[in-house]
Amino acid sequence: MSHAHLDHSGSLLRLSKSRNKQVIVGSRITRDVSVELLKDMIKVHEFNGDSLGYDNQTVDQIMGSWVSAENLDLPEMDIKLYGAGHVAGANMVGVRTDGKSLLYTGDFCIHNTEILGGCNTGLLPKKLDVLISESTYGGTIRPNRSELINQLFTEIRGTLKHRGNVLIPTFAFHRSQEMAKRIDQAIEKKELPNCKAYMVSKLANKITTIFNSYRNLFNQEIQQPKPFEYKHVREIERINEIEEPAIVICTPGFGHAGASLNLLNKWAEIEENTIIVTSGYLPPDSPLKLAKDKHYVKIDGERYPVQAKITQIELSGHADQLELVELVQHLKPKRTVLVHGDLKQAEELSKQISKITEVCIPEKNEVISL
Ligand SMILES: [Zn+2]
Numbered sequence: 447m448s449h450a451h452l453d454h455s456g457s458l459l460r461l462s463k464s465r466n467k468q469v470i471v472g473s474r475i476t477r478d479v480s481v482e483l484l485k486d487m488i489k490v491h492e493f494n495g496d497s498l499g500y501d502n503q504t505v506d507q508i509m510g511s512w513v514s515a516e517n518l519d520l521p522e523m524d525i526k527l528y529g530a531g532h533v534a535g536a537n538m539v540g541v542r543t544d545g546k547s548l549l550y551t552g553d554f555c556i557h558n559t560e561i562l563g564g565c566n567t568g569l570l571p572k573k574l575d576v577l578i579s580e581s582t583y584g585g586t587i588r589p590n591r592s593e594l595i596n597q598l599f600t601e602i603r604g605t606l607k608h609r610g611n612v613l614i615p616t617f618a619f620h621r622s623q624e625m626a627k628r629i630d631q632a633i634e635k636k637e638l639p640n641c642k643a644y645m646v647s648k649l650a651n652k653i654t655t656i657f658n659s660y661r662n663l664f665n666q667e668i669q670q671p672k673p674f675e676y677k678h679v680r681e682i683e684r685i686n687e688i689e690e691p692a693i694v695i696c697t698p699g700f701g702h703a704g705a706s707l708n709l710l711n712k713w714a715e716i717e718e719n720t721i722i723v724t725s726g727y728l729p730p731d732s733p734l735k736l737a738k739d740k741h742y743v744k745i746d747g748e749r750y751p752v753q754a755k756i757t758q759i760e761l762s763g764h765a766d767q768l769e770l771v772e773l774v775q776h777l778k779p780k781r782t783v784l785v786h787g788d789l790k791q792a793e794e795l796s797k798q799i800s801k802i803t804e805v806c807i808p809e810k811n812e813v814i815s816l
Contacts, residue, residue, distance in 0.1 A: 447472035448552025449536035450479035450619060452487060453786075459484065461511070462504045471525055474514040475535035475660045479619055479653055481505055486618075486649050490703070526571070530554035531564035532763045533620035534663050540571050546816055547571060549777070550578040553786065555762075556769040557591060560631070561624050561664050561673075567776045576816055577779035577803070579770065581787030583726075584795025588766040595628070598759050599637055601720055602629075602693060605755075606641050609691045610718030613754075615706040615734060617699040618650040620763070621724065623657050623674050625695050630676040642692035643679045646705040650697050651681045685709055699725050701734030710734065711750075714743045719754035726760045767795060774799045781816075783808060 447470055448454055458480065461468055472480075484505045491498045518525045523543035530536040532553045539550045549571060556564045588594075605612050616622040626645045632638040645651065657664075658672040679695070680687075685705050688694060696705040713719045714737055721737065728735035736742060738756045742749045765773065774782060782803040784792040789807065796805045808814055 447476055447480070448530065448539060448550065449533055450476045450483055451533065451553065452483050454552065455480040455483060456487065458508050459498065459500045459504060461508050462500065468511040469518075469520070470508070470512045471518055471527070471539075472512065472514065473527065473535040473537055475656065475663065476537075477509060477512045477514060478656050479535065481509060482649065482652055482656070483619060528570055529563070529565060531556065531558075531562060534562060534657060534660065538565065538570065546575045547573065548576040548578065548816070549574050549779070551580050551773070553580050553582070553764055554773075555765045556772060557765075558665070559591070559624060559763070561627055561668055563665060565773075567773060570777060572777065574777055574779035576781050576783060577774065577777055578783045578785060579773065580764065581770065581784040581792040581795045581807075582764045583762065583766045584770055584784065584787050584791040584798075585793070586766055586791065587768055588760065588762065591761070594759055594761055598628075598722065598761075599632060601722060601755075601757055601759070602638055605718070605720040606639055606691060606693075608718045610716070610720060610754075611691050611713050612693045613706075613709050613713055613719065613721045614693070614695045614724065615699050615701045615710070615721075616650075616695055616697060616724055618647055618697040619653050621699065621761075622647060622650040622695055622697060623654055624761075625724070626654075626676055626679045627668065627674060629693060629695070630679045633678040638693075640678075642689050643694075644688055644692055645676075645679055645681050645695045646683065646685055646688070646709075647695075647697040648683050650695075651683070654681065685712075700729055700732040701737070702729075702732050707733055710737060711743050711745050714752045714754050715750055717753040721754055721756045723756065723758040724761050726758075726762055767798065770795055771798050774802055779803050781806065783814065 485502050516527050526540040527537035530538045532555050541548045554565045558564050602612050616625050654674045657674045661673050701710050737752050741752045782805050784807045792807045
């Protein structure tokens, strides 16, 4: 299990239907966060009346098969985990079996962020037969990260100056802690004015507690007994605790439910407010996508025009094209299998690396023989 994001960990629930003996290999924090995300997913589906057919007991039962080890020798294969950047606890997975070696990147990045170091490619195994790599941003070269952070702070300062609110919908795991820490430090260093700042999310606040118990995973610069105990950002659970004007980090990241949706509906109509979209991808009919591209919000079936400014500042934890090519160039695998990206992104990346390695972009459910 490379990391806890639900597009990777969600299918763990299916293991409960298998009779085979299982071993799940992954980091300890991946296990702890996966438990919270899976239970939340089950709860949200129950709430929406489309039960997944699993309950919290299923999650606890599956987690009984979890082994947290960086190296594991199984009867017919050796497994080794390598830090992948991306989010806390994310690993690349190296497999040696039958004289062949394979590396699965999971989601990764080489660049460092304020709270987490990127993947150290020097530690990865060489002479790979197969590299299975993500390709989410295979066709994209992103602007410099510090430029994006400057842009974020400029938007926030401008909005607060006109006594507007700043709404930042983010994902509960990692992105919200990263954003809260970033804003907390910026207020402390006076890069942002002294203002009310909140993180509104029961789930994110639970994950923050987990982060504080694994502080050694994070950058040296933020090492303190509890790295994610904020001086200026208040962790709350209800939006009626917010004193305006304020910076509010809230979940979920696509604005489709909870505090994100309530605040989007409440603040989108007001010209002084700013909504900052930090995700590169938004599902087609998500409220945040409609507000950004179609300039309306829907409340009780009625459409209301968006007057607030909506800005997209993509602070991604994925490798961009330059980092993906850097990895392939460094490892020079015989074959590279591209997954986890739209076909267009994977094809763009394929063009860049096809002189170094044999590239394959498999169809869903396609079986590849090594
Ligand atoms: Zn991920």
